[in-house]
Amino acid sequence: MKKRLLAILLLPALAVAGLLATSNPAPLPAASDSARRLAGGPLPVARLPLELTDRSRPTDANGDFPGAPARQLEGHLWYPTEGGPYPLLIYSHGFTSNHRNGAYLAEHLASHGFVVAAVNHPLTHWGAPGGPRVADVVNQPGDVSFLIDHLVARSDDAGDVLAATIDDERIGALGVSLGGLTATLAGFHPTLGDPRIDAVLSIAGPSSFFTPRFFAGDETAFLMLAGRDDVLVPWEANARPIPAKVPGGELVTLAQGSHTGFAGGTAWLRWMDNPDALGCWAVKRNIDEGEEADWGELLGTAAQGIDLSARVELCTVDPLPPAMNVLHQQALTKLVARAFFERSLAVLPATRAAAERFLGETLPAELPELSYATAPGALAQKP
Numbered sequence: 001m002k003k004r005l006l007a008i009l010l011l012p013a014l015a016v017a018g019l020l021a022t023s024n025p026a027p028l029p030a031a032s033d034s035a036r037r038l039a040g041g042p043l044p045v046a047r048l049p050l051e052l053t054d055r056s057r058p059t060d061a062n063g064d065f066p067g068a069p070a071r072q073l074e075g076h077l078w079y080p081t082e083g084g085p086y087p088l089l090i091y092s093h094g095f096t097s098n099h100r101n102g103a104y105l106a107e108h109l110a111s112h113g114f115v116v117a118a119v120n121h122p123l124t125h126w127g128a129p130g131g132p133r134v135a136d137v138v139n140q141p142g143d144v145s146f147l148i149d150h151l152v153a154r155s156d157d158a159g160d161v162l163a164a165t166i167d168d169e170r171i172g173a174l175g176v177s178l179g180g181l182t183a184t185l186a187g188f189h190p191t192l193g194d195p196r197i198d199a200v201l202s203i204a205g206p207s208s209f210f211t212p213r214f215f216a217g218d219e220t221a222f223l224m225l226a227g228r229d230d231v232l233v234p235w236e237a238n239a240r241p242i243p244a245k246v247p248g249g250e251l252v253t254l255a256q257g258s259h260t261g262f263a264g265g266t267a268w269l270r271w272m273d274n275p276d277a278l279g280c281w282a283v284k285r286n287i288d289e290g291e292e293a294d295w296g297e298l299l300g301t302a303a304q305g306i307d308l309s310a311r312v313e314l315c316t317v318d319p320l321p322p323a324m325n326v327l328h329q330q331a332l333t334k335l336v337a338r339a340f341f342e343r344s345l346a347v348l349p350a351t352r353a354a355a356e357r358f359l360g361e362t363l364p365a366e367l368p369e370l371s372y373a374t375a376p377g378a379l380a381q382k383p
Helices: 002-022 033-038 101-113 134-156 178-188 264-270 278-285 295-299 326-345 350-366
Strands: 047-053 071-080 084-094 115-120 166-176 200-204 221-227 250-255 369-375
Touching: 033 166, 033 326, 033 350, 047 101, 047 115, 047 134, 071 134, 071 166, 084 101, 084 134, 084 178, 084 326, 101 115, 101 166, 101 264, 101 326, 115 134, 134 166, 134 178, 134 295, 166 178, 166 326, 178 200, 178 221, 200 326, 221 326, 250 326, 264 278, 264 326, 326 350, 350 369
Parallel strands: 084 115, 084 166, 166 200, 200 221, 221 250
Antiparallel strands: 047 071, 071 115, 250 369
């Protein structure tokens, strides 16, 4: 009787263990450059809480939230505790997400010599007062600039724990989904942008409403990383045009890559055929089509490179196609992010050259589920 009871009690645990084992992706080829570069870096990393108040800008009223005279930015900073100064990267989360979904990227990048900050944007994270609101994305480039100001000032303060940690001549922005749009606006927008940003990585960020005029005349490095089977921000309208639309622009595509799979907190969804099923549910239940219909006009004008007629249907694919394993997708994201920012921001020419070869040649050769594209001669144009 005891043996039978023990067997019954063990069955759920064994089932979970089996599910986790079968849902883990195969490791990268052991002798590959990709496997070597995926390993954590040599630098020890510390995580510092950030609780900041930007009193120069208010938080808008939202639903039953009456608004506030300042913007509260809470999150974390990941930084190497030895050496420096290092490039600064500002990560922005997606709609209904939060800053912790970028932790897997921040920890990896910090161990390889980057300082990475991520905060919850006041009105687009999951717990936003009044509910997440897409339209507040127009205020998020200001959050990025505020973070840069704050962190550079701390690095300049000899008495601060971050003293001499940041090189303010090497700054990048990245983000997932609405965070990718935030990074793009921060890097390129003529009035919302920050000229200190040298490189932008948009991970599945909306871009269909940007015309070539939006990117013209700007030498900021730009790479779009996108899933071919993204059903929230469709690849065909948002990612495919990037090499032709952005001077020097680059596109890395993950075959069977989903949208939701880029967010770190979705690692537990690796047993799902396609995590975008949950992503669509979370986003659609938080978008009021009546209130959000005209928010695109807040981005700017046609003269600034904004196509207000561009419309992309959200979550219209049914049934959803099978998607890439979430953990594998996030491993590839680490590889792309590190290579892109090393190529764009590293001090040593040899480090830049090695990252460029890996990103454009070695990585797609070793991993056929990933492809790389850029306009002819684009790399020669990069600073």
